[in-house]
Amino acid sequence: MTHKPHILPVLILAQFACTSLWFAGNAIVDDIALKTGLGPEIIGYVLSSVQFGFITGTLVFAFLMIADRFSPSKIFFICALFAAACNLSLLVAELSKWHLLFARFGTGFFLAGIYPIGMKIAADYYENGLGKALGFLVGALVLGTSFPYLLQGLELNSNSDTVLIITSVLAVVGGIVVVFFVPNGPFRKRSTNIKIKAGISLFRIPAFRTAAIGYFGHMWELYAFWAFTPLALFTYTALNSSNFSIPLLTFVIIALGGLSCALGGYLAQKIGSFKIAYYALFGSALFCILSPLLFKLPPVLFLIGWSLWGMAVTADSPQFSSLVANAVPPELKGTGLTLVNCFGFAISIISIQLLTILSTQINPTLIFLFLGIGPLIGLYVMTQKK
Template sequence: MYKYRLTILVLSQFFCTSLWFAGNSAIENTQHANDSVLLGHLSSAVQAGFIIGTFFYALFAIADRYSPSHVFFWSSLLASLSNLLLIYPSLPLEGLLTFRFLTGFFLAGIYPVGMKIAVDHYESDLGKPMGFIVGALVMGTATPHLLKSINLEAVTANIVVCTSVLAVVGGLTTLLFVDNGPFRKKTEILKFDSFFQSFRSREFRTIMFGYIGHTWELYAFWSCVPQILLIYADQHKQHSLNLPILSFLIIACGSIGCIVSGYTSRKFDSKKFATFLLLSSAICCLLSPFVLNVESIVLLVTFLMLWNIFAVSDSPLFSRLMAENAPRHARGAALTIANCLGFSVTIISIQLTSNLLKITGSHYVFLLIAIGPLFGIISLLMKNFGKNTNLPSKNLS
C-alpha cells in the first residue's frame, strides 16, 4: 500500500476538502435556499474559520512539531464532526454559523498539512504531487455545482453524512498508509516566531507575493462563474441552460491544468512558468469585458475554461516554490501561513467583484481582478530572486 501513498493522499484530500463546499450545498437545498444573505454568511464563516485555523496551526507549528499524518487524521475527524452537526434538528442560525466556522478551522489541518506530507515524501520532485493535490482541491471546489444540478431536497441529510464519512475515511487511510516522509525534519521546541523565519528569505517573500496575486484573481473568478453564466442566460433568453453543470465543467477542468503544470514543471523553470501563467490569466482578465459578451455559449464556455486553466495551474508551482525556499524545520508553518494570507486576500476580492457584478451587471468589473496577476508578475520579476528556482533553496536548515 505504501507505494500508492500519493494516490491515497490525493483521494484523502478530495474526500476531506469536500466538507468545505458540500456542507453549504446541502444547506442550499433546505428551507434556507432562498436566503442569499444567510448563504453568504455561511460561506464567509467557512472562509473565516480556515483563515483563523491556518494562523493557529502556523503559530503553534503543529504540522512541524507533530506527525503530519496524525495532524491530518485528527483534523479530518474534528472537521467531519463539525459538518455532521449540521443535521441536528431545528439548529438555530448561530449553530449553523458556528459549525461552518469550526469546519473551516479544522480544514486548516487538512489542505496545507497534506501539502506538507507531500513535501516530506517528494522533496526532490515536488511538481507531480503538488499538481495532483491542488487538482483534488479544484475538483472539490467544482463538486457543489454538480450537486446543485440534481434535486437533492430529499437527501440533504445524506449529503452531510456522506461527506462526513468520506472525510473520516480519508483521514484514517492517510494515518494508516502514509507514514512520515524521509525528508521530514521535526521541530522539537515550540517557537512562536517559527513561521516568520521563512519571511526572512527574500526568495520566499517574492514567491509569497506572487501567490497572493494568484489567489486574489482565482477565487474572485470562481465565485463569479455562476453569475457570468446567469447574466448570459438572461441577456440571450436561454433559461433552459443547465448553469450548475456548466459551472462544474468550467471549474473542474482546472484540475487537469494543475496536473499538467505539475508534470511540466519538472522540465521547465517553475518561476518562469508561473510568470507565464499569471500573464496569460491577466490577459484573460483584460479581454473579458469584450469576450464575455459573445452570443455563442460554446465560445463563452471555452473562454472561461481557458481562463480558469491559466488562473489555477500556477497554484502547484507556487506551492512547490514556497516549500523549496522555506526552512526545512518550518515548512509546515510556512505553507500554512501562506494559505492564511492568500485566503485572507480572497475575502476582499470575492466581495468586491461579486457585489459589483450584481449591482452593475457589467463585465468591466473583471478589470479589477487583473490587479492580482499583474501584482504577482511584478513580484516574480523582482531582481535578485535567484538563478534557478527549480532547485531546492540552500536555506533548508
C-alpha cells in the same frame, strides 16, 4: 523520491475526499437561503465564513508549529473528523444564520489541518519532483472543491441532505486512509520547540517572499472566481436566453482546474515551477481584463473561454506552493506553507466580499475585472525577479 508508490495516490484520494467539504455549503446555497431567510448576500457569507475559519486555523497551526512538531498524518485524520462533524451539523431542520456561520467557520478551521498538512506530507516524501507531486495534490483539492456541484447538478435528492452526507462521509474516509497508510515521510525534520518569530522571519528570504506575493495575487482571484462562476453562468443565460445546467457547468469549469494542476506539475519538471506559475498567472490576469467581452460571445465560445479561465486560475497554485516549500529550511516547511496559506485566504475574503458588494451595485458582467488586481501585482513582483 519515496520508494512507496502508494503514498501519492493515497494523498490524492484523501485530499479530494476531505476538500469536498469546502464548497458543500455553496453548492446547496439555495436550500440554505430558504432555511435561514438570508438573501443574495448569503453567497459571500457561506464562503467567507469558511475562509475566515481556515485563516484562524492556519494562524493557530503556524503559531504553534503544529505541522512541524507532530505527526502530520495524525493531524490530518483528527481534522478530517472534526470538519466532517461541522459539515453534518447543517442537517438540522431549523438552521439559524449564526449556526450556519459557525458551522462553516468550524469546517474551515479544521480544513487548515487538511490542505496545508497534505502539502507538508508531500514535501516530506518528495525532495525532488515536488512540483509534480503538488500538481496532483492541488488538482485533487480542485476536484474536491467542484464535487458538491456535481452532486447538486445530478439532483440525487430533493433537498441538500445528500450533498452534506456524502461529503462528510468522504472526509472521514479520507482521514482514515491517511492515518493508516501514510506514515511520516523520510525527509521530515521534526521541530521540538515553538519558535514564535520563525514564521515571520521567513519573509526575509527573497525567494520565499517572491513566491508568497505571487501566491497572494493568485489567491485574490481564485476563490472569488469559483464562488461567482455560478453567478456568471446565470447572468449569461439571462442575457442570451440560454438554458444551462448551472451546477453541472460549475462543476466542469472548476474540475478542469484540477487537470491543469496535473499538467502544470508535469511541465514544471521540464521548465521549472517559476515559469509555470508566472505564465498561468499571466493567463488568468488576461481573462480578468477580457471578462466583460466573454459575455458577448456565442454560448460555445463563452463556455470555452470560461473553462480555459478555470484552468489558468488554478495551474499556478501548486507551483507557488512548491516554490514556497523549496525556499525555506526543511524543519520549517510546514510552518511556511501554513503561514502563506493563512495570508492568501485572508486576501481571498476581501475579494469575495468586494464582489459580493459589487454584484448588487454594478452590472455583474463587470465585476470580474476587479479580480485582475491580484494577478497583476503578483506578476509585477515576479517580473522583478526574472
